[in-house]
Amino acid sequence: MTTTRFAPSPTGYLHIGNFRAALMNYLLSRKLGGTFILRIDDTDAERSKEEYVEATKDDLTWLGLTWDRIERQSDRLARYDAAADRLREMGLLYECFETPTELDLKRKKQLNMGKPPVYDRAALALSASEKDALRAERGQGHWRFKLSHTRIEWRDGILGDISIDAASVSDPVLIRGDGQYLYTLASVVDDVEMGITHVVRGSDHVTNTATQIQMMDALGGTVPTFAHHSLLTGPQGEGLSKRLGTLSLRDMRKEGILPEALISLMARLGSSQPVELQSDLAAVAEGFDLSHFGSAPTKFDKDDLFPLTARYLQSLPLGAVAHAVTDAGVPEDRADAFWTVVRDNITTLNDLASWWTLCSEGAEPVISAEDKDFVTEALALLPEGPFSADTWSNWTQAVKEATGRKGKSLFMPLRLALTGQAHGPDMSTLLPLLQVIKAKT
Numbered sequence: 001m002t003t004t005r006f007a008p009s010p011t012g013y014l015h016i017g018n019f020r021a022a023l024m025n026y027l028l029s030r031k032l033g034g035t036f037i038l039r040i041d042d043t044d045a046e047r048s049k050e051e052y053v054e055a056t057k058d059d060l061t062w063l064g065l066t067w068d069r070i071e072r073q074s075d076r077l078a079r080y081d082a083a084a085d086r087l088r089e090m091g092l093l094y095e096c097f098e099t100p101t102e103l104d105l106k107r108k109k110q111l112n113m114g115k116p117p118v119y120d121r122a123a124l125a126l127s128a129s130e131k132d133a134l135r136a137e138r139g140q141g142h143w144r145f146k147l148s149h150t151r152i153e154w155r156d157g158i159l160g161d162i163s164i165d166a167a168s169v170s171d172p173v174l175i176r177g178d179g180q181y182l183y184t185l186a187s188v189v190d191d192v193e194m195g196i197t198h199v200v201r202g203s204d205h206v207t208n209t210a211t212q213i214q215m216m217d218a219l220g221g222t223v224p225t226f227a228h229h230s231l232l233t234g235p236q237g238e239g240l241s242k243r244l245g246t247l248s249l250r251d252m253r254k255e256g257i258l259p260e261a262l263i264s265l266m267a268r269l270g271s272s273q274p275v276e277l278q279s280d281l282a283a284v285a286e287g288f289d290l291s292h293f294g295s296a297p298t299k300f301d302k303d304d305l306f307p308l309t310a311r312y313l314q315s316l317p318l319g320a321v322a323h324a325v326t327d328a329g330v331p332e333d334r335a336d337a338f339w340t341v342v343r344d345n346i347t348t349l350n351d352l353a354s355w356w357t358l359c360s361e362g363a364e365p366v367i368s369a370e371d372k373d374f375v376t377e378a379l380a381l382l383p384e385g386p387f388s389a390d391t392w393s394n395w396t397q398a399v400k401e402a403t404g405r406k407g408k409s410l411f412m413p414l415r416l417a418l419t420g421q422a423h424g425p426d427m428s429t430l431l432p433l434l435q436v437i438k439a440k441t
Contacts, residue, residue: 002034003197006067007187009041010052013248014059016300017202017232017240020266024200024229026065027267030285034197038067039190042074043181059249063259064281071194073186080181083189083219084174087145092218093174095141096123097134119144119170143175145184145215152210157227157290159203164210172211188212192221203228203295227290230270235301247302256348261308270298277311310347321349328352329360334433341429362436363420371413374403378414379440392428 004025008018029036038060042048060067087093096119098106107117123141126134134141149167156162174185191199191212199209209226216223232240240247252262260279267284268275271292278284318325318339325335330352342355367375378399383391396414400406415427417439424430 001195001197002029002032003037003195004029004034004200005037005039005191005194005196007039007041007073007190008056009044009047010049010056011044011047012052013055013250015249016247016252016266016302019059019063019249019262020229020232020269021201022060022065023063023263023266024227024288024290025198027285027288028198028200028290030282031288035068036066037069037071037194037196039071039194040073041183041186042072043077043080043183043186045074045180048074055250059253062253063249063263071190073181073190076186076190077181079189079193080186083185084143084181087174087215087218090218092146093143094123094146095131095143096173097126097131097138097141098123099138116168117170118168121146121171138177140177140179142173142177144171145174145211147171147211147214152213154209154213154223154226156206157198157200157225158230158293159206159228159295162206162210164207166210166214169207169211172208184208184212184215188215188219188221191224192216192219195222196224198227199224200227200229200290202231204231227293228295229293230295230298232300233297235299235303237297237299240300252302252305256309256350257302257305258309258312258348260312261305264308265304269300270294270296275308277308279312306347313346313349314344316343324349324352328356330356338433341425341433345423345425358419359430359433360435362434362438363418365418365439366416366420367413367439374405375413375417375439377403379417379437382437382440385435387432387434389428389432392431 006018006022006025008014008022014022026036028034038057040053040056042053057070084093103119106120110117123144124146131141147166147169149165151163152166153161153163172184173182175181190196206228209228213223234240249262260277263281263284264277265275267278267288271289272294273287273289273292313321318336321339322335325339326332330338338356338359342352346352346355365375378395381398381402382395396410399414400410403410411427412422415424416422418427418434418437419430
């Protein structure tokens with residue numbers, strides 16, 4: 001049974017980066033008929049907020065990503081205690097007492113000597129009495145996992161064959177001095193005990209994966225298949241990490257971007273497959289293939305989501321957007337005609353309100369000085385409403401005969417006078433919706 005997981009920390013809202021990992025793990029599990037676990041990484045009690053747990057669930061639900069079960073790491077502390085005790089008994093977990101300043105000085109000294117900045121394992125030489133003295137002076141120490149200095153190798157689902165010399169990596173800290181379990185230990189224990197078979201995550205975790213493989217082996221667990229996707233950059237190749245806070249799913253949702261656009265883009269971004277607009281998650285999962293993804297940094301441009309959203313909206317009947325049309329103030333008896341007319345001229349549902357304002361309250365006319373007399377003459381020929389589907393053609397024919405104008409010089413000034421816009425729906429369909437024409441007042 002394929003089992004994947006998404007393990008967000010509830011310290012903020014979901015952003016495009018961690019959504020990408022969530023989507024990939026979800027699609028993989030669904031394609032293979034497996035289990036998808038939502039695992040809340042809330043071991044950091046001080047920074048974890050319940051509001052972010054609920055926001056995460058709300059965002060995933062909005063996107064249509066359903067989980068088969070939910071786990072909370074804060075409920076599993078006893079399991080981490082047991083794993084830590086086992087590692088201590090094996091001599092693979094040792095207490096260290098260096099301060100951050102001392103560690104920084106060690107790193108700088110090693111770099112100046114042309115050596116990799118790897119922890120020197122000085123704590124292993126401390127005697128019991130020296131440890132007691134340090135505890136009395138500094139409090140409890142932090143605990144590191146003792147790596148076996150061999151090569152760690154695995155076949156990555158995206159990057160291919162990976163080989164890392166464990167001697168080039170610092171022994172990872174698993175437990176802080178205040179007793180808090182860090183990501184590495186909690187994740188390893190959970191992956192082993194929950195039977196996680198596949199882990200898809202960013203390529204910035206490759207070194208973490210190497211250390212976790214050794215930890216899994218030590219705890220007698222089965223090592224999952226790891227796949228590390230490329231990291232996202234901005235549209236110009238700039239680093240995206242500092243902007244992720246402005247790329248939350250919540251903010252995109254407020255901007256009117258639809259789940260179908262997000263999923264269609266992110267399911268293919270960074271792969272050799274073209275982006276295809278799809279609304280069926282099962283179909284997206286069926287076409288998902290990790291082997292098509294590459295390791296090169298992947299450019300993400302939020303603006304690419306708006307054309308996809310617009311295209312999806314154009315395919316929808318009124319029933320699918322009735323709530324949004326109603327919220328825009330459109331009366332029920334005009335809703336169908338209104339949606340039919342404007343759906344090809346909106347980018348998001350947020351645009352509906354401005355179109356209905358134009359229809360119900362009129363638009364400020366845009367009339368150039370050279371067209372002023374022409375528009376005045378034309379408006380005098382416009383019959384009183386309500387207008388029909390034939391009003392526009394009949395009126396413009398009459399104006400053409402009266403003024404001699406034709407083509408763009410005929411139609412554009414009239415569109416600008418009635419709508420204040422150079423572009424929009426076909427005027428023969430829009431005119432019957434106009435209840436107020438300010439240019440006539």
